[in-house]
Amino acid sequence: MTMSAVDARRRREDTPDTAADFARLATLPAGPEREELSEKLVTAWLPMAHRLAGRFRNRGENLEDLQQVAALGLVKAVDRYDPAHGERFEPFAIPTIVGELKRHFRDHTWDMRVPRRVQELRNKVRLGIRELSLTNGDRSPTVAELAAHTRLSEEDVLAGMEALDSFRALSLDAQMGTRDGEEGPALADRLGEREPGYDTVVAREAVKPHLAGLPERERRILHMRFFRDMTQSSIAEQLGISQMHVSRLLSRTCDRVRRRVEDSPADRELVHA
Incomplete structure (x- = not known):
């Protein structure tokens, strides 16, 4: 198969003909039938969302996590799209999906460059917590449970858990708490000065x-x-x-x-x- 044929096939997978489904979706009220059709449309356009996620794969984040973020953006795009405005779904959905990916990097990635192993531990632990929370209810998983679920050592799980709250730099203007729970002086006020x-x-x-x-x-x-x-x-x-x-x-x-x-x-x- 030639490269042009591969590109054409990928293009067909990325841009399915769903105009009739979107027109029908716009007429349906909230309910099981609308949810089922929305899920069908999300599944049809998922290859495009995964392709967009692949553009961000070399920025230190796990590809599966990026694909989940892109899928969330796709769900939002399907829910908000109105074919009556005359715009095709693809140019409407792409900014929504890419925007969701960029927000993910803004809110969930590191302010400074850290070793790749630390990033991978954090990603595995974060995914493990998310998956175990589906079965544990409100209870947070223990270190031993996370180690068994992620196939990491307990030491690596602890390192990943520590990294979960360490990727965002703390502002020097941040108010430091006191033992009484009240706001204390700013972090900058506690830093020493050069003598x-x-x-x-x-x-x-x-x-x-x-x-x-x-x-x-x-x-x-x-x-x-x-x-x-x-x-x-x-x-x-x-x-x-x-x-x-x-x-x-x-x-x-x-x-x-x-x-x-x-x-x-x-x-x-x-x-x-």
């Missing part, structure tokens, strides 16, 4: 051993400038040299200490930690 004094301590510890190797006059100039906060003019007057000479000595000495710190692996790691 600039730490950087000063680290820098001093990094340069300290290299200062000891400087000539006496250069150590004295650095001390007066950076520890006693004296101006270059005051230093020059006290030492009996020009202010320009003090400026050159400061610049040369600081460059020398900086190079020594950068050439020392231990000091470089300390400064950039």
